[in-house]
Amino acid sequence: MSTAIGSNSSVIFHFDIKLSDGSAAESTRVHNKPAKLQMGDGSISAAFEAQLTGLKAGDKKTFTLAPQDAYGMPNPDNIYYVDRSKFSADAPAKAGMIIGFTMPDGSEMPGLVREVVGESVTIDFNHPLAGQTLTFSVEIVQVN
Structure with missing residues (x-):
């Protein structure tokens, strides 16, 4: 039985980010280097973590986040x-x-x-995607 993502999970996942006009902004698939994330470490927003919670290895999900839940607003x-x-x-x-x-x-x-x-x-020096509403497509590779 595969482990579901919880509040302290270590997650390896691929993601694609699209802008609101549908153009591609970023993807881990380009260099086939999935991202690694420690849930609850504050590196991503609570809204992003909430979208991942409960997913298991092999799961795919697409969701849209407002700027404040993605890369924040430009400062x-x-x-x-x-x-x-x-x-x-x-x-x-x-x-x-x-x-x-x-x-x-x-x-x-x-x-x-x-x-x-x-x-x-x-x-x-703001993140280039700050202030943007973004659509994320994630594919969970591994959950520990």
């Missing part, structure tokens, strides 16, 4: 204005680029260049 505090001189001539900032920035703790954080106006470059 204006995650928008930064950087002087254009911080970018090198061989790697100039252009709107739409995603650039990795080294944080004070040494980790790297991707930022999306929203716009370049004069000497000011607007960098958005």
